[in-house]
Amino acid sequence: MQRTVAVVGGGISGLTACYHLARSPNAPKIILLEGSGRLGGWLHSTQTEDGAVFEHGPRGIRPAGTVGKNTLLMVSELGLDADVLPVPGDHPASKNRYLYVSGALHRLPSGIGGVLRTVPPFTRPLLWSGLRELVAPRGTQPDETMHSFVSRRFGKELADIAIDSLCRGVFAGDCRALSVRSCFPALFEAERRRRSVILGMALGGGKGPALDSALSRRARDERWSQWSLRAGMETLSEALQDFLRQRGVEMHCHARLRSLERTAAQCWQITLEDGSVRADHVISAIPARALAVLLPGWAEPLAQELRSIEAVSVGVVNLQYNGATLPITGFGHLVPSFEDSSLLGIVYDSVAFPEQNGTRGPSVRLTVMLGGAWFEQGFGDPDTVPLAVLLSRAKEAVRAHLGIVAEPSRTIVKVLKACIPQYTLGHWQRTETISRYLEQERLPLSLIGASYQGVSVNDCIYSAKTAVTRLLDQAC
Numbered sequence: 001m002q003r004t005v006a007v008v009g010g011g012i013s014g015l016t017a018c019y020h021l022a023r024s025p026n027a028p029k030i031i032l033l034e035g036s037g038r039l040g041g042w043l044h045s046t047q048t049e050d051g052a053v054f055e056h057g058p059r060g061i062r063p064a065g066t067v068g069k070n071t072l073l074m075v076s077e078l079g080l081d082a083d084v085l086p087v088p089g090d091h092p093a094s095k096n097r098y099l100y101v102s103g104a105l106h107r108l109p110s111g112i113g114g115v116l117r118t119v120p121p122f123t124r125p126l127l128w129s130g131l132r133e134l135v136a137p138r139g140t141q142p143d144e145t146m147h148s149f150v151s152r153r154f155g156k157e158l159a160d161i162a163i164d165s166l167c168r169g170v171f172a173g174d175c176r177a178l179s180v181r182s183c184f185p186a187l188f189e190a191e192r193r194r195r196s197v198i199l200g201m202a203l204g205g206g207k208g209p210a211l212d213s214a215l216s217r218r219a220r221d222e223r224w225s226q227w228s229l230r231a232g233m234e235t236l237s238e239a240l241q242d243f244l245r246q247r248g249v250e251m252h253c254h255a256r257l258r259s260l261e262r263t264a265a266q267c268w269q270i271t272l273e274d275g276s277v278r279a280d281h282v283i284s285a286i287p288a289r290a291l292a293v294l295l296p297g298w299a300e301p302l303a304q305e306l307r308s309i310e311a312v313s314v315g316v317v318n319l320q321y322n323g324a325t326l327p328i329t330g331f332g333h334l335v336p337s338f339e340d341s342s343l344l345g346i347v348y349d350s351v352a353f354p355e356q357n358g359t360r361g362p363s364v365r366l367t368v369m370l371g372g373a374w375f376e377q378g379f380g381d382p383d384t385v386p387l388a389v390l391l392s393r394a395k396e397a398v399r400a401h402l403g404i405v406a407e408p409s410r411t412i413v414k415v416l417k418a419c420i421p422q423y424t425l426g427h428w429q430r431t432e433t434i435s436r437y438l439e440q441e442r443l444p445l446s447l448i449g450a451s452y453q454g455v456s457v458n459d460c461i462y463s464a465k466t467a468v469t470r471l472l473d474q475a476c
Helices: 012-023 065-077 111-116 126-135 146-154 156-171 185-194 197-203 214-221 234-246 288-294 297-307 375-379 387-402 427-440 457-475
Strands: 004-008 029-033 045-047 053-055 084-087 098-101 104-107 226-229 250-252 257-262 268-272 275-279 281-284 311-322 332-334 343-348 363-372 410-421 445-447
Touching: 004 012, 004 268, 004 275, 012 029, 012 234, 012 457, 029 275, 053 311, 053 363, 065 214, 065 457, 084 214, 098 156, 111 126, 126 146, 126 156, 126 197, 146 156, 146 185, 156 332, 156 343, 156 363, 185 197, 234 250, 257 288, 268 281, 281 457, 288 297, 297 427, 311 375, 311 387, 343 387, 363 375, 363 387, 375 387, 387 410, 427 445, 445 457
Parallel strands: 004 029, 004 281, 029 250, 098 332, 281 445
Antiparallel strands: 045 053, 084 226, 098 104, 257 268, 268 275, 311 363, 311 410, 332 343, 343 363
């Protein structure tokens, strides 16, 4: 009898899980359940009548490493090669990144010259931070905050300015709370293996699985820093949906779950607001806290760990200024928390992807990121904050930081509620406890998505593929 696998959550993780299930030689019956009215999750693009593209979630994907190559392989399999917009290594958006400190924009140092001389906002050459790191002793703790780790190895100034900003840009989070072991495992492992982060990263950590494709070879040869898709990143989720329809996968939106229970026959009984579904295995691609609410009482040890994985909200403000010019060119700039805690940074979308500017002539497209771990402090409750408040704050930042005083010709404001999980100190222990519980109880339940092993699109796609591979191997 054909097995049934229910995938809960129709974001990029859930769609990818369905994709790999459907491609398997002995594919099970696949049912995708999404509580909202659309699939794709945080991959959400708006294309205007004149062809301009605005991203409300991820806007560029890194091609590097095993997870980056894996995503490019799936893009090729879906026939999207011609839609890819690369940012090669010699592009200004690859070379130029900025920090806004003390009321001014500062280009991050690059090349040997930037390391040997003092470059504001730093007060000494970064060479000294590197030399300090090479002789620093290996850490003894099983985990450490990002700020503590970098302060210990590179110095407090680098942690206060660069790492603070980086964690706000990647996780919308506070480096004084985020775990180095879980957020940047490559750094943690480099110190463990080689005693030095610099030596460990330079010498590498071994090869991952072979995931070659024409796109990944091109990305390597042209030194892509990132890539997007011509009509927006939502094109990827749309291509996945088209593939799944062709393979007969059942996809249900507005399928709000109320509970998960085990039956006497050792199946899952998934209760919805307007019915129920039975499945032999469940793949959960929803946030950890959302899953915790659905579990039966006997699974409280699991629910307790899931509830401890928090997430922060981000205000995303898309702005377009017709006829305007930027005072600098690059990917964008980040703002450290001591400068302005509620303003995470500004991305210069029209620099990296001018093909998405539309046909109305020269324009500047920007995305202002607000809030994160500081959302409530700066704006109040994400459920009730007036969008006009976020828009006003974003326009004010553009005026102050970039000198663009004109009113934008187009604005879109979104609040992405609880969109980025926070891997705080000890996150690795929580995920290990969760995995151990699932194994000990022999629960036919797989957990994927940004709550566990990486928040990037690449991480989510890779974790979904890995989980499906493990499930199919167990079924053999």
